[in-house]
Amino acid sequence: MIVAEHLTKYYGERAAVDDVSFIIKQGEVVGLLGLNGAGKTTILRILSGLLVPTSGRVSIAGVDLAANPEEVRAHIGFLPEQPPLYPEMTVTAFLAFVARIKGLRKNIAAAVREALEVTDLVAVADDRIGTLSHGYMRRVGIAQAVVHRPPLVLLDEPTSGLDPVQIVHMRKLIRSLAGNHTVIVSSHILGEIHQLCDRILVVKQGRIAAEGAEEELAGKVATATVVKVEVRGDAAQLATVLKGLPLVSRHTVNREAAGVTEATIEMTSDGREALSAAVIRAGLGLRRLERVTLELESIFLELTGGQQPEVRS
């Protein structure tokens, strides 16, 4: 569906997107995940035809974007971070206008009705856009991106500025698009990408730092085994035990109270059995030992270079 090859975009001297390549298959819901300023929006703008890359090429459904920009743009629906809406128009009139300029020639009314139904806007169809709430405006933004039934829908931070209830509705709505459209969603909100997307492209300083499903990304980061233990004994005793185990690379004491110490231990490989045996041998009471898996947030921080992975149970 989408093939991006060696995309680079310079803003002056700064490379906002630097040699980015990826392939997205038809029907996939792909998340562009990255910190603010990582280059997500620039990638979406290039894919939408809004910006021309400094170098590299994009083809959508086999058509080269640079050679046939208008043909490609007819097959794309784009929701920028700020929804492009004309406040003085009614929702229906606006969607009909969008359908027309996007190249739809027949059955405009049916397409508008379908978009209204998909985005649950029927109740406000004849209202002026300027009078709608923020949540409804976002939905009109989605409706304008799908009204001409494009094979590819690009959504830039679709839930930004919405309240929690609206976010849930919006996520449901985006998920419902998956069957009929290839969807690319950009976000810096991990939970969102986690819930919406089949695959994640992690963008870091204009480059794709990693790509894959959430589990695949976790595999790329979590090379070490991390365990959390709780023992009856003080931190010094535990430290002595751990010193005698070559597998342990480092440990952090999380809590020490009432003769019980809780610590997080990083090991170069899975040494849970050796660890438990050593703790018991040292006469410390082993109250708890569990392996910790990295959550998406930790993976994100590691891959985007935000911080060291934060370990959570």
Place this chain on the structure above:
Amino acid sequence: MRNVWWIVRRELGSYLRSPAGYIIIFAVLVLDGLLFNAFAIGAGAKKSSEVLEHFFYFSSGSILVGSVFVSMRLIAEERQTGTLALLATSPVAEWQLILGKYVSALTFLAVMTGLTFYMPILVMVNGKVSLAHILAGYFGLLLIGGAALALGMVASALAPNQLVAAVLAATAVVVFLLLWLLSRIASPPIDTLVAYLSLHDKHFRPFMRGIISIQDVVFYVSLIYVSLLVATRVLEARRWR
């Protein structure tokens, strides 16, 4: 051309639905009415053709002001509100967008100017002027207004917001208006060129007297064409920024 038509339709609808259009029309009509009574008719005795000439003289001023206010929003407002992204990611070529916006703004300007028609009709009924003189004057108004509108379109395509667009458009229009002053101090052959480029002095005065000359029409149409071409190129260049 369908895309141009859809844009024209939406734009005209927007003039009707938003207060800005009505406010501009109101301001221009008040201004024209005052000037007609105070300046064109005036206190002393005048020939009716002179009254008409004066009417077209100040009307050219008010249409220039109107053009600046109408043109400032054309592209800059879309950029400010983010709707330019919708148009720029649609299968609409830049020239179609510029032409659609221009045609709708010119239509609005024509309607606004047309609403002053009762004033020259009053002169015709009570005096001795021909309908051809009136129509020639209005044709000239449309041309000079259209030229200012096209200059304003370039400003609007360049500017990040409407205020900057208005300042740029007003500056461009004033520069083109004042070129006749520059022509007086410039040496040949520059003086002829500068005088030719003057927006009002050389090319509009014949229309005020009811004279349509091909040379003047060509000047305005060329200025409009070049300005719209520049505005199109500015929009195209934005994709590369």
